[in-house]
Amino acid sequence: MNVKETIEKLNELELQEFAYGHAMGILSYDDETVAPKGSVIPRGKTMGVLSELSYKLSTGDGAREILDALKEHYDELSPEDKRRADLREKRMRELRAIPVEEYVAYSQLVNDAANVWREAKNKSDYKLFEPYLGRIVEAQKRFAGLVRPDMDPYDYCLDQYEEGLTREKCEAFFKTLRERIVPLIDKVKAARPIDDAFVHVRFPIADQRELSQRLMDIMGLPRDNCILGEVEHPFTNGFSKHDVRITTHYYEDNFLSSMYSVIHEGGHALYDLHSDDRFCFTSLEGGVSMGVHESQSRFYENIIGRSREFVGLIYPELLRLCPRLAAHSVEELYRAANVALPSLIRTEADELTYPLHIMVRYEMEKAMIGGDVKTSELPEMWNALYKEYLGIDVPDDRSGILQDSHWSGGGIGYFPSYALGSAYGAQLLHKMREDFDVSGAIRQNELVKINNWLEDRIWKYGSLYKPAELMERAFGGPFDPKYYTDYLERKFTEVYGL
Amino acid sequence: MNVKETIEKLNELELQEFAYGHAMGILSYDDETVAPKGSVIPRGKTMGVLSELSYKLSTGDGAREILDALKEHYDELSPEDKRRADLREKRMRELRAIPVEEYVAYSQLVNDAANVWREAKNKSDYKLFEPYLGRIVEAQKRFAGLVRPDMDPYDYCLDQYEEGLTREKCEAFFKTLRERIVPLIDKVKAARPIDDAFVHVRFPIADQRELSQRLMDIMGLPRDNCILGEVEHPFTNGFSKHDVRITTHYYEDNFLSSMYSVIHEGGHALYDLHSDDRFCFTSLEGGVSMGVHESQSRFYENIIGRSREFVGLIYPELLRLCPRLAAHSVEELYRAANVALPSLIRTEADELTYPLHIMVRYEMEKAMIGGDVKTSELPEMWNALYKEYLGIDVPDDRSGILQDSHWSGGGIGYFPSYALGSAYGAQLLHKMREDFDVSGAIRQNELVKINNWLEDRIWKYGSLYKPAELMERAFGGPFDPKYYTDYLERKFTEVYGL
Numbered sequence: 001m002n003v004k005e006t007i008e009k010l011n012e013l014e015l016q017e018f019a020y021g022h023a024m025g026i027l028s029y030d031d032e033t034v035a036p037k038g039s040v041i042p043r044g045k046t047m048g049v050l051s052e053l054s055y056k057l058s059t060g061d062g063a064r065e066i067l068d069a070l071k072e073h074y075d076e077l078s079p080e081d082k083r084r085a086d087l088r089e090k091r092m093r094e095l096r097a098i099p100v101e102e103y104v105a106y107s108q109l110v111n112d113a114a115n116v117w118r119e120a121k122n123k124s125d126y127k128l129f130e131p132y133l134g135r136i137v138e139a140q141k142r143f144a145g146l147v148r149p150d151m152d153p154y155d156y157c158l159d160q161y162e163e164g165l166t167r168e169k170c171e172a173f174f175k176t177l178r179e180r181i182v183p184l185i186d187k188v189k190a191a192r193p194i195d196d197a198f199v200h201v202r203f204p205i206a207d208q209r210e211l212s213q214r215l216m217d218i219m220g221l222p223r224d225n226c227i228l229g230e231v232e233h234p235f236t237n238g239f240s241k242h243d244v245r246i247t248t249h250y251y252e253d254n255f256l257s258s259m260y261s262v263i264h265e266g267g268h269a270l271y272d273l274h275s276d277d278r279f280c281f282t283s284l285e286g287g288v289s290m291g292v293h294e295s296q297s298r299f300y301e302n303i304i305g306r307s308r309e310f311v312g313l314i315y316p317e318l319l320r321l322c323p324r325l326a327a328h329s330v331e332e333l334y335r336a337a338n339v340a341l342p343s344l345i346r347t348e349a350d351e352l353t354y355p356l357h358i359m360v361r362y363e364m365e366k367a368m369i370g371g372d373v374k375t376s377e378l379p380e381m382w383n384a385l386y387k388e389y390l391g392i393d394v395p396d397d398r399s400g401i402l403q404d405s406h407w408s409g410g411g412i413g414y415f416p417s418y419a420l421g422s423a424y425g426a427q428l429l430h431k432m433r434e435d436f437d438v439s440g441a442i443r444q445n446e447l448v449k450i451n452n453w454l455e456d457r458i459w460k461y462g463s464l465y466k467p468a469e470l471m472e473r474a475f476g477g478p479f480d481p482k483y484y485t486d487y488l489e490r491k492f493t494e495v496y497g498l
Numbered sequence: 499m500n501v502k503e504t505i506e507k508l509n510e511l512e513l514q515e516f517a518y519g520h521a522m523g524i525l526s527y528d529d530e531t532v533a534p535k536g537s538v539i540p541r542g543k544t545m546g547v548l549s550e551l552s553y554k555l556s557t558g559d560g561a562r563e564i565l566d567a568l569k570e571h572y573d574e575l576s577p578e579d580k581r582r583a584d585l586r587e588k589r590m591r592e593l594r595a596i597p598v599e600e601y602v603a604y605s606q607l608v609n610d611a612a613n614v615w616r617e618a619k620n621k622s623d624y625k626l627f628e629p630y631l632g633r634i635v636e637a638q639k640r641f642a643g644l645v646r647p648d649m650d651p652y653d654y655c656l657d658q659y660e661e662g663l664t665r666e667k668c669e670a671f672f673k674t675l676r677e678r679i680v681p682l683i684d685k686v687k688a689a690r691p692i693d694d695a696f697v698h699v700r701f702p703i704a705d706q707r708e709l710s711q712r713l714m715d716i717m718g719l720p721r722d723n724c725i726l727g728e729v730e731h732p733f734t735n736g737f738s739k740h741d742v743r744i745t746t747h748y749y750e751d752n753f754l755s756s757m758y759s760v761i762h763e764g765g766h767a768l769y770d771l772h773s774d775d776r777f778c779f780t781s782l783e784g785g786v787s788m789g790v791h792e793s794q795s796r797f798y799e800n801i802i803g804r805s806r807e808f809v810g811l812i813y814p815e816l817l818r819l820c821p822r823l824a825a826h827s828v829e830e831l832y833r834a835a836n837v838a839l840p841s842l843i844r845t846e847a848d849e850l851t852y853p854l855h856i857m858v859r860y861e862m863e864k865a866m867i868g869g870d871v872k873t874s875e876l877p878e879m880w881n882a883l884y885k886e887y888l889g890i891d892v893p894d895d896r897s898g899i900l901q902d903s904h905w906s907g908g909g910i911g912y913f914p915s916y917a918l919g920s921a922y923g924a925q926l927l928h929k930m931r932e933d934f935d936v937s938g939a940i941r942q943n944e945l946v947k948i949n950n951w952l953e954d955r956i957w958k959y960g961s962l963y964k965p966a967e968l969m970e971r972a973f974g975g976p977f978d979p980k981y982y983t984d985y986l987e988r989k990f991t992e993v994y995g996l
Contacts, residue, residue, distance in 0.1 A: 039740060224536045
């Protein structure tokens with residue numbers, strides 16, 4: 001095969017891989033949003049078949065010939081195709097190391113586990129979920145050993161969500177965070193508390209739905225390509241740049257919860273919506289890693305969404321939809337949206353204590369993958385870590401170890417992306433401010449300036465660069481968590497008048 | 499391959515076919531219910547890939563070897579496996595006659611056409627849809643010529659939805675209907691009109707949703723395997739007996755519309771939910787044809803749902819949810835639910851004039867497939883037929899030729915199933931009454947008796963028998979439309995006091 005033929009074959013192969021991923025993604029989305037309980041049986045069958053077929057497609061003779069041809073012509077390839085060749089080689093190595101039966105059995109395991117986890121959480125009964133979690137952990141360890149026997153198994157897990165991230169990097173990163181954040185949290189605890197009781201005003205869900213639409217307008221989310229669904233645990237599913245689904249959950253007495261989940265998921269969506277058109281239906285379409293993805297979502301949620309300017313921007317809309325809020329000023333609302341207090345639920349946590357929730361999970365994952373703890377002891381460990389890191393008692397498994405869906409879907413190694421993404425976001429803000437008045441853009445409802453900046457430096461590149469390289473290009477230098485800790489210190493010193 | 503190996507291979511093949519069908523079905527369901535407009539692009543790609551892969555799977559060497567082995571061992575096969583062999587041979591012949599590129603292009607065409615039709619209907623602009631309808635008609639004619647050059651092309655279309663149905667049988671059937679129904683409609687027109695203005699009382703949608711749940715309870719639809727969604731044009735999607743989706747559309751001033759669409763779709767669902775467990779994930783799972791399917795849905799909608807006993811059964815629930823209805827008696831409601839008047843919209847039509855809507859479409863389809871009419875002339879033809887058959891003027895394309903989705907999905911030849919199914923249903927009622935007191939069962943909220951009877955004679959057989967054979971077994975004799983015309987005559991003579 002010459003280069004042209006090779007790339008044509010590669011495009012065809014990647015389109016087929018896209019189709020399998022898309023079909024399985026829609027099956028999962030359907031499961032999360034509407035599917036009846038009994039659907040677990042046919043979905044398990046279909047997921048099993050499709051994952052086997054997609055495994056065979058990606059590892060079969062055709063794919064191998066393409067990979068060989070890519071390697072043969074490597075020097076003649078464009079930078080885009082070089083990256084595709086690299087990604088393909090990585091994928092081939094990973095998949096071929098795992099026997100197809102194990103690959104298929106694992107896809108069925110996580111299909112079942114997602115359903116069992118939901119039930120276990122509803123009943124606050126960890127015992128139901130324990131055997132599934134045990135099998136998922138065992139599978140992850142086994143896959144790590146098969147694919148990268150040279151690597152620490154937890155490094156392998158981290159690398160699945162943030163290419164190149166390691167335990168060593170995490171340790172250093174979390175150490176820096178701890179050193180700066182823990183004293184700051186202590187100071188906040190000692191400061192005069194902020195009254196945020198008023199945000200728990202009754203805000204009818206129909207009106208919150210309207211607020212969500214307004215938020216999507218402000219963020220510039222095109223409705224023809226992005227819709228908002230309602231689920232128990234909000235997530236984003238970017239099938240392609242033409243079809244991105246965001247979700248939220250409404251609580252009548254907590255409009256900030258859905259407001260910030262819409263902004264968070266909207267940040268994910270913007271990233272997926274703006275991959276370069278050239279990358280459509282190839283391995284370069286869509287966000288490169290969960291760390292970069294979370295950098296966009298948490299940038300939008302916190303750095304933009306919880307800024308004084310954004311709260312001021314949305315304030316008139318809030319008063320229109322919920323007139324009782326008028327008894328409180330923009331400044332009061334801004335401070336209420338930034339109350340920093342150790343709490344129980346990660347997704348509801350404030351910007352300052354949030355990284356501690358991640359560190360709990362990071363410690364848990366290290367122990368699980370390291371085999372240092374029995375699955376039966378995990379709730380106890382979780383609760384002890386919450387006491388140690390956040391100083392709070394976990395009343396039950398529902399709000400403890402069962403609160404997040406990630407592990408039920410096999411997502412061990414994902415959580416550190418959230419903290420890393422938050423830190424990326426702060427460094428992006430620093431850089432963005434060198435180029436234009438970010439606060440002014442928010443104040444004037446010109447988020448398009450922010451979007452254009454991010455599109456130009458992050459979004460349009462899809463998966464073209466490795467995460468660390470992409471961020472360094474955007475930062476104009478190496479990643480440094482000090483921008484994040486500086487940001488947190490500045491913000492919460494000001495909010496709490498420390 | 500010996501018989502055992504052959505059947506194992508067949509099971510594996512059919513499971514893979516199920517998986518493709520399920521994935522494509524979920525993609526369509528997602529499209530109908532929630533997907534954003536832009537999803538048409540990735541869905542088109544994915545549908546193209548999956549339909550090509552599924553085509554290759556069903557026609558490839560593996561499938562051919564299985565078919566050869568099935569033929570070789572035909573006499574040793576169980577009746578179930580004989581039927582699977584027959585269905586496979588039919589499918590192989592049909593698919594192999596159509597070149598794969600055309601097969602894939604057609605799947606993309608109907609994906610696009612469904613979206614264009616929605617837009618055209620919204621704008622009441624047939625011109626938008628015309629080129630797509632033209633291409634669909636051309637494709638159907640071409641497929642007919644390729645697959646069954648020995649057959650009348652419209653017979654081929656009919657056979658897709660009701661194996662063995664032909665134009666000749668349709669002509670005879672519709673002739674009988676016309677001869678009995680038209681004079682009856684004339685008598686009804688001359689009779690004293692029934693006052694049904696009160697059913698257009700404001701019935702809040704939230705309360706109609708509750709009514710739907712109550713109806714599903716009465717019908718015995720298990721929620722773990724059957725959910726109700728909301729769409730513009732109600733339909734049922736039975737992915738497997740474990741997961742059946744029904745849908746409805748609510749109008750605040752017309753609760754009977756959603757009530758009868760829930761009952762209708764619920765009838766489809768019951769059929770799909772009760773295939774024998776042995777047939778799961780094989781070609782024998784699920785309803786055998788659209789005619790038999792419609793016999794179950796229209797039996798439930800009209801023969802049960804519009805009976806005096808059923809109206810009496812649901813009456814207290816209606817009063818609870820909509821107290822203003824209390825000004826009217828059960829008898830008044832029963833008569834209002836059976837007002838028979840020529841009208842514009844098929845899905846809202848009464849039981850008596852309904853077949854005329856079908857005959858209009860039947861005449862249209864014959865002309866389209868016969869090439870007797872240009873696509874540009876179709877609206878005119880539609881409107882003329884509505885005038886001739888129903889005596890009414892069609893004000894616009896939205897409520898005229900664009901009212902139904904079927905043709906946009908390629909469903910040419912489907913409509914006669916509705917009328918045939920209605921007639922099947924009446925003959926089933928006749929037979930059922932020989933076995934037990936059907937009216938009494940409804941009155942006493944014991945629809946389980948009806949369900950058991952239908953499960954035993956129809957539902958459990960899935961696709962084991964050809965439609966006509968299945969019905970003859972259930973009837974204990976040949977199909978005869980006189981049961982249908984007798985039923986209509988008896989019912990409407992009584993309702994209108996003719």
